[in-house]
Amino acid sequence: MSPSVLQQPGFTVVTMKTPNDKLTNFGAVIDDIDLNEISDEDVTALSEAIWAHKVVVVRGQKDLHPQKQWDLVTRFDPNAEEVHSHGDMKTFNKNAGLLARGHYVHAVPEIENIRIIGKGYQGSDHYYGLKDMTIDAPPLHSWHAMKLSDEEFEAGHTRFQRWHIDAPLYDRDPAWFTTLRCIKRPKAPAVTVHWDDGSGQSMTVNPGLTAFFSSVQMYDLLTPREKAYADHSWVEYAPHPYTWLGGAESLPTGLGISGAGKELTLDMLPAYDASKIKHYPMVWINPVTNERAFMVHAICVRRLFLRTSPNATPEVVEDLEAVRSWLRPLQERILKPEYIMVPDLDEGDIVMWANYQLFHSAIDYPSSMGPRTMHQANIGASRGPTGLFMVPAVA
Numbered sequence: 001m002s003p004s005v006l007q008q009p010g011f012t013v014v015t016m017k018t019p020n021d022k023l024t025n026f027g028a029v030i031d032d033i034d035l036n037e038i039s040d041e042d043v044t045a046l047s048e049a050i051w052a053h054k055v056v057v058v059r060g061q062k063d064l065h066p067q068k069q070w071d072l073v074t075r076f077d078p079n080a081e082e083v084h085s086h087g088d089m090k091t092f093n094k095n096a097g098l099l100a101r102g103h104y105v106h107a108v109p110e111i112e113n114i115r116i117i118g119k120g121y122q123g124s125d126h127y128y129g130l131k132d133m134t135i136d137a138p139p140l141h142s143w144h145a146m147k148l149s150d151e152e153f154e155a156g157h158t159r160f161q162r163w164h165i166d167a168p169l170y171d172r173d174p175a176w177f178t179t180l181r182c183i184k185r186p187k188a189p190a191v192t193v194h195w196d197d198g199s200g201q202s203m204t205v206n207p208g209l210t211a212f213f214s215s216v217q218m219y220d221l222l223t224p225r226e227k228a229y230a231d232h233s234w235v236e237y238a239p240h241p242y243t244w245l246g247g248a249e250s251l252p253t254g255l256g257i258s259g260a261g262k263e264l265t266l267d268m269l270p271a272y273d274a275s276k277i278k279h280y281p282m283v284w285i286n287p288v289t290n291e292r293a294f295m296v297h298a299i300c301v302r303r304l305f306l307r308t309s310p311n312a313t314p315e316v317v318e319d320l321e322a323v324r325s326w327l328r329p330l331q332e333r334i335l336k337p338e339y340i341m342v343p344d345l346d347e348g349d350i351v352m353w354a355n356y357q358l359f360h361s362a363i364d365y366p367s368s369m370g371p372r373t374m375h376q377a378n379i380g381a382s383r384g385p386t387g388l389f390m391v392p393a394v395a
């Protein structure tokens, strides 16, 4: 992008150095800002930096009050309704389906839009109310169809949990950004993420961190023919998609569902409003850099509308095996260690990412390494993704 597009910020944005063994082209670090006291101009500049660099780590926010984290999130998108993109806590824990499988998600007391992500003992009094709380959940990859044994996991063999964007994909539009502040995490020993898909691929990472790949780079890896499809096609997400997924299980890479047939039928779902079902173009445009990102949350897609030119009648694909086998080769091309970045976070660092430009995944580690506490917040966007065309109102 042209640097002239950026507001002149009162802080310094340093591009992350790409290690020699990586092909990633995103990421930046800011060291000289206090998010407790950030001006409106700097909120705008920070927002543009997140769009431009896609992942931004703001260091040294140990004293950031959770309310200030939420305030920042609302200032990024002042026209949005002031609620977490997944709704209030009661709604979330009732309807989260896959997102809360096997455990209850907690929020910071009195600041319920700040969600607590982590595991293990959360302290004697976490933000004045959660006393002696322990988050005890199954391993994050336990939803993979091909199971990882406890013995292997305890020995440091782990996996990507689920490549995703933070998005309800029903009713509210996905958050532009997600913010995730590291309160506590173990730093050693390293764990090894295995693909476990027969490819033999693996990468070594420090525990308690989040992995990212760029959907802009994913788009760039498409052939001209695939780009023609991507540019002009759209997807329809299932109503209440994480409930609709039912007992579906993941491939061992965390990218995509293994097979099909464990989803709920539409008549088994909680009541839904057809007008709240999401239809999004496959390609989302970055409002600051104009880059194209291939943004399809494949596991939640119910139908594809495929075409290679703006006025063609789309081919509708609704057989789920076919939906998934069409998307899979386009998406898994990027799933290689050289395209995956796992930015390091110290306690007090906050990572913010452009949810419309990247996929991310958690990576679990053995509980014996110690507890993890993160504060996560995002807001259902005031304006959904922009593609190269308007999705027709009636499919």
Ligand SMILES: [Fe+2]
Residues within 6 Å of the ligand: 164, 165, 166, 360
């Ligand atoms: Fe997430």
